[in-house]
Amino acid sequence: MAKKAKTPADTSDAPKAAATESVARNPHVPEPKVILPDDKLIEMYRQMLLIRRFEERCAQQYQLQKIKGFCHLYIGQEAVAVGSVAALEPKDYIFQTYRDHGHALIRGISARETMAELFGKATGCSKGKGGSMHLFKASAGMMGGNGIVGGHVPLATGVGWKAMYNKTGEVVLCYMGEAAVNQGVFHESLNMASLWNLPVIYICENNLFGMGTAVHRASAEKDLYMRTAGAYRIRGVRCDGMDVLDVYKTTKEAVERARTKGRPTFIEAVCYRYRGHSMSDPATTYRTKDEVSIWQAKDPMVRLQEQFPGVFTEELLGDMEKEIREIVQDSIRFAEESPFPDESELWTDVHVDYPGYPGPKAN
Amino acid sequence: MVEMSFREALNKALAEEMERDSQVFLMGEEVGQYHGAYKVSQGLLERFGDLRVVDAPITEAGFVGLGIGAAHVGMRPVIEVMTFNFAILALDQIVNNAAKLRSMSGGQFEVPIVIRGPAGAGGALACQHSQSLEQQYVHIPGIKVVMPSTPDTAYRLLKSAIRDPDPVIFIESEKLYNMRGPVTEDPENLWPIGKADVTRPGSDVTIVTWSRMLTAVALPAAETLASEDGIDCEVIDALSLSPLDLHTILESVKKTNRCVIVEEGWPKVSVGSWIAAEIGLKAFDHLDAPIERINQKDVPLPYAFNLEEIALPRPADVVEAVRRVCYAK
Numbered sequence: 001m002a003k004k005a006k007t008p009a010d011t012s013d014a015p016k017a018a019a020t021e022s023v024a025r026n027p028h029v030p031e032p033k034v035i036l037p038d039d040k041l042i043e044m045y046r047q048m049l050l051i052r053r054f055e056e057r058c059a060q061q062y063q064l065q066k067i068k069g070f071c072h073l074y075i076g077q078e079a080v081a082v083g084s085v086a087a088l089e090p091k092d093y094i095f096q097t098y099r100d101h102g103h104a105l106i107r108g109i110s111a112r113e114t115m116a117e118l119f120g121k122a123t124g125c126s127k128g129k130g131g132s133m134h135l136f137k138a139s140a141g142m143m144g145g146n147g148i149v150g151g152h153v154p155l156a157t158g159v160g161w162k163a164m165y166n167k168t169g170e171v172v173l174c175y176m177g178e179a180a181v182n183q184g185v186f187h188e189s190l191n192m193a194s195l196w197n198l199p200v201i202y203i204c205e206n207n208l209f210g211m212g213t214a215v216h217r218a219s220a221e222k223d224l225y226m227r228t229a230g231a232y233r234i235r236g237v238r239c240d241g242m243d244v245l246d247v248y249k250t251t252k253e254a255v256e257r258a259r260t261k262g263r264p265t266f267i268e269a270v271c272y273r274y275r276g277h278s279m280s281d282p283a284t285t286y287r288t289k290d291e292v293s294i295w296q297a298k299d300p301m302v303r304l305q306e307q308f309p310g311v312f313t314e315e316l317l318g319d320m321e322k323e324i325r326e327i328v329q330d331s332i333r334f335a336e337e338s339p340f341p342d343e344s345e346l347w348t349d350v351h352v353d354y355p356g357y358p359g360p361k362a363n
Numbered sequence: 364m365v366e367m368s369f370r371e372a373l374n375k376a377l378a379e380e381m382e383r384d385s386q387v388f389l390m391g392e393e394v395g396q397y398h399g400a401y402k403v404s405q406g407l408l409e410r411f412g413d414l415r416v417v418d419a420p421i422t423e424a425g426f427v428g429l430g431i432g433a434a435h436v437g438m439r440p441v442i443e444v445m446t447f448n449f450a451i452l453a454l455d456q457i458v459n460n461a462a463k464l465r466s467m468s469g470g471q472f473e474v475p476i477v478i479r480g481p482a483g484a485g486g487a488l489a490c491q492h493s494q495s496l497e498q499q500y501v502h503i504p505g506i507k508v509v510m511p512s513t514p515d516t517a518y519r520l521l522k523s524a525i526r527d528p529d530p531v532i533f534i535e536s537e538k539l540y541n542m543r544g545p546v547t548e549d550p551e552n553l554w555p556i557g558k559a560d561v562t563r564p565g566s567d568v569t570i571v572t573w574s575r576m577l578t579a580v581a582l583p584a585a586e587t588l589a590s591e592d593g594i595d596c597e598v599i600d601a602l603s604l605s606p607l608d609l610h611t612i613l614e615s616v617k618k619t620n621r622c623v624i625v626e627e628g629w630p631k632v633s634v635g636s637w638i639a640a641e642i643g644l645k646a647f648d649h650l651d652a653p654i655e656r657i658n659q660k661d662v663p664l665p666y667a668f669n670l671e672e673i674a675l676p677r678p679a680d681v682v683e684a685v686r687r688v689c690y691a692k
Contacts, residue, residue: 010657069685070427124469125469126467126468126469129467131467134467134468136468136471136472137471138468138472143435144464144467144472146459146460148455151455151459151460154424154426154427154428154431154432154456155429156432157428157432158428158430158432158434158440159436160432161433161438162438165388165438184424185424185456185553188420188422188424188425188426188428189425189428189429191420191422191425192425193660194424195420274367349466349469349470350504351465351505352473352527352528354437
């Protein structure tokens with residue numbers, strides 16, 4: 001573990017905003033949407049870096065065929081997961097799509113357990129049975145990645161039902177891609193969530209393409225956040241998904257509303273995936289390289305650095321890079337060395353086992 | 364034993380399980396103020412309140428999915444579908460979520476949900492409202508499928524289904540709701556999922572059936588065969604289609620050496636075709652005749668009363684099939 005870089009926050013009790021203002025900020029960089037303590041900013045940056053480096057190595061391991069099947073990388077969208085998860089409490093729940101590595105890594109699933117799952121190993125978070133699209137951890141409220149577009153939206157609504165029914169105060173964060181908002185179950189779920197005051201935050205990661213179909217070619221109302229207020233009396237808000245603090249601030253407000261008033265919110269976080277839809281998509285036919293470059297110029301990590309130049313010193317960034325690279329390298333080593341599930345595992349986790357129950361093998 | 368209707372037996376089981384466990388709730392179309400499209404939930408709203416007896420919008424995929432979500436965080440939802448014809452709209456939720464969550468999470472979640480409602484021909488309801496679709500669910504690993512045939516099995520199986528940690532598809536027959544019969548008075552006398560019932564012991568031929576076909580077709584046929592032909596049928600009520608009590612079926616076939624399968628639904632890729640295949644594989648040497656299957660004719664069920672009648676299995680069809688496998692007449 002690399003030694004932590006010194007930042008103003010480590011040496012001063014002065015108000016955090018004042019501490020960071022001592023270094024001049026580029027006037028072309030958007031103002032931070034919210035001021036947080038330096039250690040929180042650093043942790044957000046660190047989480048984004050972890051996701052990015054992890055995903056880069058995933059691409060490499062996929063090419064080496066250590067990871068197979070469908071593999072959807074989160075590179076470019078890191079600010080959405082990081083900013084929104086930061087607004088939650090440990091007792092809250094998260095539902096993801098199949099593009100779920102990033103959320104897993106920052107919400108209770110270690111890099112080792114995640115990489116091992118991608119390798120299909122017994123030490124993976126889902127015992128190797130779920131793979132890239134199905135990362136679960138019940139103890140952390142990680143309710144899994146779902147492989148059907150929009151298929152998990154009613155499930156998240158049902159967990160909201162449980163929180164309302166038992167008055168336990170949990171909030172549910174339900175991620176989806178922008179293509180999911182055209183699915184029937186999305187509308188069915190929002191209708192019920194509003195009707196019954198369920199504490200669910202539907203967060204739409206609008207990365208502008210459902211696979212290769214641009215949002216304006218798929219959605220008659222391309223301002224997605226406009227779709228929920230009139231139809232379901234659910235507040236719809238848009239935030240900059242390339243700005244981790246905007247995502248944080250927007251989600252935080254929604255979480256407060258859900259927790260205190262039981263009202264759902266729909267958040268549209270506009271972002272961009274730098275890579276293809278999945279590892280098998282070179283993303284060459286439906287968008288241009290120039291477009292990718294324009295979005296890369298808004299990179300959420302660069303922006304955070306530029307917003308707080310006094311916090312993100314070269315020394316800190318260098319140490320962090322070393323630390324993250326080692327975590328990711330260690331996860332690959334761990335996944336590599338872990339065993340595949342025992343063949344007897346084929347017959348487990350299908351139904352509950354109880355005395356006298358014949359089990360799937362009997363049929 | 365106390366006599367009651369099939370509908371009352373279901374109502375009693377629901378009320379007792381809701382009383383026993385605060386996490387049991389009933390949700391579905393018209394289950395509350397309307398007292399259920401088939402009056403199964405009569406009086407439950409008044410007794411348990413609108414948080415536990417919930418009128419859902421007509422949004423099958425939505426409220427079935429909501430139930431699955433609530434189930435995998437520890438609740439025990441009973442989701443009523445007005446008929447299983449409408450549950451087709453929720454099939455993605457059942458197949459891709461209810462059946463998969465335990466497995467794809469490596470055993471971290473279980474889904475103790477019951478999805479129940481009527482199916483099958485209800486009497487001149489035409490083709491969209493008359494289907495027997497149990498094979499859709501039996502095909503899928505990760506869910507259980509039960510179909511009661513009497514008030515007693517309805518009561519005892521529903522309680523088992525609600526207490527079961529897995530998703531259970533509980534299919535009632537629309538035509539059985541008014542059927543009356545004796546029901547156990549012991550609230551803990553549950554019928555285990557995975558167990559068939561030898562309803563009528565016999566020695567000459569095995570008739571395998573389930574749901575309404577038991578009392579409407581198989582048993583009347585068995586009585587005719589006993590009185591007219593002296594053929595002694597053993598009638599097995601499968602009750603649980605997944606897991607299936609294949610052991611009881613095979614032991615019977617090994618004894619009688621003949622088998623007729625009676626199924627309300629269509630013949631292709633059906634539960635009956637699967638049972639026939641299993642018998643062929645595992646009891647071939649015991650068979651003295653080909654297995655016969657009686658099914659609904661392979662057409663969308665017409666509305667016209669006379670056409671509906673000839674499309675559905677009738678006792679006479681079974682009598683003829685049994686005579687064929689016994690080489691009688």
